[in-house]
Structures are given as C-alpha cells and as structure tokens.
Amino acid sequence: MANSTLVTYFLLMSFAEDWNLRLLLSMLLLLMYLSTLLGNLIIITVTTLDQNLHTPMYFFLRNLSIVDICYISVTVPNVCVNSVTGNKVISVAGCTMQIFLVIYCAYVEILFLTFMAWDRYVAICQPLHYPVLMNRKFCVQTSLASVLTGSIYSAVHTGNTFRLPFCQSNKVPQFFCDIPSLLRLSCSDTFLNKLLLLLSVLGIGGGCFFIIALSYIRIFSTVFKLPTRERGKAFATCTPHILVVTAFLSSISCVYLRPATTSETIQDIILSIFYIIVPPFSNPIIYSLRNKQVKESVRKVILRQLYLGK
Numbered sequence: 004m005a006n007s008t009l010v011t012y013f014l015l016m017s018f019a020e021d022w023n024l025r026l027l028l029s030m031l032l033l034l035m036y037l038s039t040l041l042g043n044l045i046i047i048t049v050t051t052l053d054q055n056l057h058t059p060m061y062f063f064l065r066n067l068s069i070v071d072i073c074y075i076s077v078t079v080p081n082v083c084v085n086s087v088t089g090n091k092v093i094s095v096a097g098c099t100m101q102i103f104l105v106i107y108c109a110y111v112e113i114l115f116l117t118f119m120a121w122d123r124y125v126a127i128c129q130p131l132h133y134p135v136l137m138n139r140k141f142c143v144q145t146s147l148a149s150v151l152t153g154s155i156y157s158a159v160h161t162g163n164t165f166r167l168p169f170c171q172s173n174k175v176p177q178f179f180c181d182i183p184s185l186l187r188l189s190c191s192d193t194f195l196n197k198l199l200l201l202l203s204v205l206g207i208g209g210g211c212f213f214i215i216a217l218s219y220i221r222i223f224s225t226v227f228k229l230p231t232r233e234r235g236k237a238f239a240t241c242t243p244h245i246l247v248v249t250a251f252l253s254s255i256s257c258v259y260l261r262p263a264t265t266s267e268t269i270q271d272i273i274l275s276i277f278y279i280i281v282p283p284f285s286n287p288i289i290y291s292l293r294n295k296q297v298k299e300s301v302r303k304v305i306l307r308q309l310y311l312g313k
Contacts (some may be wrong), residue, residue, distance in 0.1 A: 010169040013098050014091045016178050029086040035284050036079045042287025043068035053300040059137040067115045071283035074108035078179040098180040114149040114250050117211040119311050124218035128225045204259050208252050241290040254278040259276035
C-alpha cells in the first residue's frame with residue numbers, strides 16, 4: 004500500500020497459513036469460549052437466585068462474570084469465524100469498536116478484581132467492620148464508578164488512536180485490533196500516544212496491583228496467626244486469585260509497555276491470549292469449582308429446577 008493512500012480497512016493476522024491447523028485452533032478457541040460462557044452464566048444464575056450468596060463478594064463476582072462474557076465475546080467469535088473462512092478483513096469502524104470494548108472490559112475487569120481483593124482483606128483482617136465498610140451502597144457505587152470511568156478511559160484511548168492517519172500499511176500484526184499494533188501502522192508521530200499509554204497503564208494497572216498486593220500482604224500476615232487448618236483454606240482461596248491477577252497485569256504490561264517492533268512473532272499472540280482469553284476462562288474455575296459454597300448453591304439450583312419440572 005502506498006504511503007499516500009489512506010487505510011479504509013485492516014487485515015488481521017491469522018494463526019497459520021494451513022487451513023487444517025487454523026480449523027484445529029479455531030475449534031480449541033471455540034471450546035474455550037463456550038466453556039467460558041457456560042461457567043460465567045452458571046455463576047451469574049447461582050449468585051442471583053441463591054439468597055445466601057447475596058453478599059459483597061458474590062456481588063462483585065457476578066459483575067465480574069458479566070464483564071468476562073463481554074470481554075471474551077469481543078474478540079474470540081470473530082477470530083474463530085475469520086480463521087475458518089480465511090477472511091482477514093475488518094472495517095475501520097469494526098476495528099474502532101473492538102479496541103474500545105477491549106480496553107473498556109480490561110479496565111473494568113481489573114477494577115473488579117481489585118475490589119474483590121479489598122473485600123477479602125476487610126473480611127479477614129477487619130471482620131467486625133465488614134458490614135459497615137462493605138455495605139450495599141459501597142458495592143453499587145464502586146461498580147457504577149467502574150462502568151462510567153471505563154467508558155471515559157476507553158473513549159480517550161480509542162479517540163487518541165484513531166485521530167492518527169494510517170498510511171504505512173493496513174496489515175495489523177495481531178489477531179484482533181489493539182492499540183500497540185495500530186501505532187505501528189501510523190505514518191505520523193505517535194510519541195504522545197505512547198506516553199499516554201505508559202502513564203495510564205502504570206497509573207491504573209500499577210495502582211490496582213499495589214492495592215491488591217497490599218491487601219494480600221495484610222491478609223497473609225493475619226492468616227499466619229490462624230490455626231493450620233484455617234490457614235490452608237485461606238491460602239487455597241487467595242492463591243488462584245493472585246495468579247490470575249499477576250498473569251493478567253503482566254501480560255498487559257508486556258504488550259502495552261514494551262518497545263514497538265516491526266516483527267510479527269508468536270509472542271504477541273501468546274501475550275494477548277493471556278489477557279484476552281485466560282482471565283475470563285479461568286475465573287469461573289477458580290471461583291466456582293474451588294468454592295464449596297458456590298458448588299453447593301449450584302447443586303441446590305439444579306435440584307430445584309428438576310423438582311419444578313416434574
């Protein structure tokens with residue numbers, strides 16, 4: 004594409020040139036997508052129907068599941084269809100919407116994970132103050148604030164990206180539209196865009212990571228004072244959450260903060276999978292299969308539905 008020609012559409016990167024390999028990877032992604040939908044829908048249903056789960060922890064968990072469904076639905080279905088059909092084209096409007104929704108969902112996701120860590124800190128370290136600090140008003144207000152500020156945050160980054168002219172190429176070195184990939188295609192100075200990305204990722208991501216890390220440091224300092232049995236239960240609950248948060252934030256940081264390169268490597272895809280697909284897929288497993296209260300509620304809901312169906 005000549006430098007004087009403006010881009011009217013983009014070509015996304017495919018996983019492989021061989022159709023059979025693309026079909027295999029598409030089936031794997033589709034399986035993960037359907038599993039993610041099922042797991043998160045189960046959590047939403049159970050935490051809504053079971054009165055025993057109407058607590059701040061499960062309020063944020065239900066919201067997290069809703070965000071996870073939206074998050075993975077922005078990219079994976081499109082990737083599966085494009086891989087099978089061989090269609091790599093995405094319109095500028097479609098690319099704009101994809102970037103907006105990916106940033107929005109990632110922003111809200113990390114805030115909800117932060118609130119959940121804070122909830123565990125208050126429950127374990129300040130149990131007497133828990134009803135006051137984690138009341139329904141606080142939960143609703145923080146959730147609404149996350150949703151509203153997420154829209155502003157995403158709109159700023161999306162608008163700042165698409166004000167640039169794209170005339171170097173229309174081949175996006177990624178299987179979905181993201182800001183670092185598009186900045187490589189711009190034929191104008193992208194210093195301010197990169198600076199804004201750096202400051203926002205360090206500010207939002209770093210701030211959330213600091214709060215989560217501080218919460219768990221205090222949680223573990225309290226847990227070590229508990230009997231061995233209670234200590235094991237606390238570690239079993241907290242460790243998977245820490246692993247998901249670490250994988251999520253570290254992969255985002257690698258994608259958005261590392262120096263831009265022109266090479267198209269499998270590393271870009273792997274890092275993107277870690278923050279696009281892994282958190283929505285793993286959250287239902289961590290918060291349902293490892294949670295006795297959720298498993299018991301699932302059993303009750305299923306038995307109730309079977310009884311009503313007779």
